[in-house]
Amino acid sequence: MSSPTSPASADATEIAAHYSTDTTQQPLLDRLLAALAGDGVDPQRPTIATLAPYDQFHGRGLDATRDMADQLAAHIRAGHHLLDIGCGIGGPARYFAQRFGCRVTGIDLTPEFCAVARALGELVQGTLAANGDVALPEVTFELGNALAMPFAGASFDGAYSMNVSMNIADKAAFYRDIHRVLRPGGWLMLSEIARGHADAAPPDFPTPWASTATGSFLATADETRDGLVQAGFEVVELRSTRAQALEFAALSRAAVARGELPPHRSVRLVHGDIGPLATTNSARALADGRIEPIEVFARRG
Ligand SMILES: C[S@@+](CC[C@H](N)C(=O)[O-])C[C@H]1O[C@@H](n2cnc3c(N)ncnc32)[C@H](O)[C@@H]1O
Numbered sequence: 045m046s047s048p049t050s051p052a053s054a055d056a057t058e059i060a061a062h063y064s065t066d067t068t069q070q071p072l073l074d075r076l077l078a079a080l081a082g083d084g085v086d087p088q089r090p091t092i093a094t095l096a097p098y099d100q101f102h103g104r105g106l107d108a109t110r111d112m113a114d115q116l117a118a119h120i121r122a123g124h125h126l127l128d129i130g131c132g133i134g135g136p137a138r139y140f141a142q143r144f145g146c147r148v149t150g151i152d153l154t155p156e157f158c159a160v161a162r163a164l165g166e167l168v169q170g171t172l173a174a175n176g177d178v179a180l181p182e183v184t185f186e187l188g189n190a191l192a193m194p195f196a197g198a199s200f201d202g203a204y205s206m207n208v209s210m211n212i213a214d215k216a217a218f219y220r221d222i223h224r225v226l227r228p229g230g231w232l233m234l235s236e237i238a239r240g241h242a243d244a245a246p247p248d249f250p251t252p253w254a255s256t257a258t259g260s261f262l263a264t265a266d267e268t269r270d271g272l273v274q275a276g277f278e279v280v281e282l283r284s285t286r287a288q289a290l291e292f293a294a295l296s297r298a299a300v301a302r303g304e305l306p307p308h309r310s311v312r313l314v315h316g317d318i319g320p321l322a323t324t325n326s327a328r329a330l331a332d333g334r335i336e337p338i339e340v341f342a343r344r345g
Contacts (some may be wrong), residue, residue, distance in 0.1 A: 099135030102207035105308040130208030134161030219275035247329035
């Protein structure tokens, strides 16, 4: 189990290794730029839209980020400072910054992801400048552990986290540190893969979030709600997004059957050859109810 004060604890290392390029592959940034070129896009001039199949590394990709942003629109003002916990390679952070004109800080424990997130940020800013478009507000990416974040208390107006807590054993520490860094009254939106029910068997591995069972820590929806309340949050809404996930999976299969690329290609990009099996395993666990995607909107008390 992770220690909140020890970002280099054994399971943090295992989690980072799961997401990092192994020695048999080209570095992630090179593979991503090659994928853009394959899509007919100038890899040196990417946009938020052309990156979306790759840099939104969670179920339903940009659709899920857009849905979440729609729900948060009433709570976000230009100039707010948002925290993206487990930011990956930065797709959601850039989307929120552009859509709302707010500053976004991302934190992630995988060094390669932070480096790629920064590189993509620079490339996107270059594209905006070349097109005479408005630059993104400040979007920064910090290497660190969500259990012991290097931020002062009450630093953020709002925080979100997409498909991250499945890697976190100590959920109480996770919720506690988010509560600490939010300003009083600040909001939290979690988009997670929950355990389908208390007796649900685990998914088969690999999944997109864990190579083996030792890196996967799924909580049920009820456990998530209780944990947040214990940390001092008011849970305003908790909903299942299972129907949306099933619909997205069906649309993806139909695209592939037509000979098109699937709309969401980040799992394959990050995980290479095990990507298709990881996606199949999580689709099967979703279909039979062992896992359930949920969204939770909460307020810091
Ligand atoms: C499935 S990816 C999601 C990335 C990003 N949220 C997105 O949706 O594009 C999960 C991310 O969580 C990060 N992560 C897992 N445990 C973490 C922790 N304890 N602290 C910070 N980041 C963590 C991983 O490094 C990985 O980037």
